[in-house]
Amino acid sequence: MSARVATAVAHPNIALAKYWGKKDGEGNVPAVPSLSVTLGGLATTTTVSVDAGLAHDHFSLGGHVTSDAERERVRELLDRVRARAGSKDFAAVTSVNDFPTASGLASSASGFAALALAALRAYGVSSSEADAADLARASSASAGRSIFGGYVELVPGEPARPVAPVDQLPLRVLVCVTSEAAKSTSSRSGMNATKARSPYYAAWVQSAEKNFKELRAALLSRDLEAVGALAEQSALAMHASALAAGVVYFSGATLEAYREVQQLRQQGFFAFATMDAGPHVKVLVHERDADVLAKRLDAVPGVLRVIVAAPGAGASIV
Numbered sequence: 579m580s581a582r583v584a585t586a587v588a589h590p591n592i593a594l595a596k597y598w599g600k601k602d603g604e605g606n607v608p609a610v611p612s613l614s615v616t617l618g619g620l621a622t623t624t625t626v627s628v629d630a631g632l633a634h635d636h637f638s639l640g641g642h643v644t645s646d647a648e649r650e651r652v653r654e655l656l657d658r659v660r661a662r663a664g665s666k667d668f669a670a671v672t673s674v675n676d677f678p679t680a681s682g683l684a685s686s687a688s689g690f691a692a693l694a695l696a697a698l699r700a701y702g703v704s705s706s707e708a709d710a711a712d713l714a715r716a717s718s719a720s721a722g723r724s725i726f727g728g729y730v731e732l733v734p735g736e737p738a739r740p741v742a743p744v745d746q747l748p749l750r751v752l753v754c755v756t757s758e759a760a761k762s763t764s765s766r767s768g769m770n771a772t773k774a775r776s777p778y779y780a781a782w783v784q785s786a787e788k789n790f791k792e793l794r795a796a797l798l799s800r801d802l803e804a805v806g807a808l809a810e811q812s813a814l815a816m817h818a819s820a821l822a823a824g825v826v827y828f829s830g831a832t833l834e835a836y837r838e839v840q841q842l843r844q845q846g847f848f849a850f851a852t853m854d855a856g857p858h859v860k861v862l863v864h865e866r867d868a869d870v871l872a873k874r875l876d877a878v879p880g881v882l883r884v885i886v887a888a889p890g891a892g893a894s895i896v
């Protein structure tokens with residue numbers, strides 16, 4: 579039987595209001611609402627080929643052999659799609675990132691968004707963008723947000739949905755890469771450890787609700803300054819709760835870059851930092867300052883390079 583093939587492209591996203599922690603029980607449901615911006619210029623391209631002749635699923639990421647855990651998460655997504663399609667056929671999945679996997683940009687977000695779209699199409703499941711977003715979210719919550727472009731929210735128990743278009747704010751994200759190594763503690767195990775052990779986890783959940791509401795309102799009223807300040811607060815609160823559980827993503831270079839962001843602010847620039855489950859620092863800047871500030875941050879000891887990214891489009895079938 580001939581293979582049914584679909585290819586999808588998706589882009590990473592950066593959470594301005596962070597997701598950190600899951601609700602009890604199955605289903606990978608976030609404990610807090612989050613709000614992200616999808617980044618253009620960086621892409622994951624994933625092809626799913628459904629083939630009745632295969633004895634099991636195949637998965638390759640950028641031509642590399644993948645870990646058992648990665649393969650298992652891909653298989654789980656394919657199983658969900660097969661259940662909806664009424665199909666028992668296996669598939670070959672190939673996925674390529676055009677940005678380094680250790681760049682500090684969540685490749686799992688763009689990866690599972692592209693996989694969800696391509697798998698639904700390849701198995702012939704008719705679905706809305708919301709269906710694709712919920713399928714991606716079940717595999718990796720941040721991936722649900724990468725289905726859409728511009729600014730996207732993910733409220734617990736609901737599929738991700740767009741909040742504001744790409745051009746809502748004159749924003750650029752400067753990704754300060756501080757390490758070439760893959761992260762040592764995945765976001766999944768880091769957030770589970772935070773929930774289990776941090777004395778500040780409950781405070782984080784409470785503050786995240788308020789931060790999300792305020793950030794969403796600031797975004798809708800195009801208040802760039804408030805969006806930046808609230809995004810930095812969200813990242814600091816998330817890491818404070820994680821730190822108290824011994825979950826440390828910062829390196830010396832993270833702190834050096836953060837100090838430089840504080841200095842840029844003192845010098846009158848719009849510059850706010852956000853950090854995820856790794857040592858890299860993403861700096862929110864005004865589009866008119868992007869080149870000047872990229873040079874300043876590139877000169878910080880421990881910053882290896884700076885990637886300039888703009889808000890971009892959602893995932894699509896190609």
Ligand code: DP6
Nearest residue numbers: 593596597718719720765766854855
């Ligand atoms: C710090 O979406 O990778 O980037 O749902 O367990 O796959 P899982 O977690 P994941 O966590 C992302 C955490 C974060 C913040 C964010 O993107 O909101």
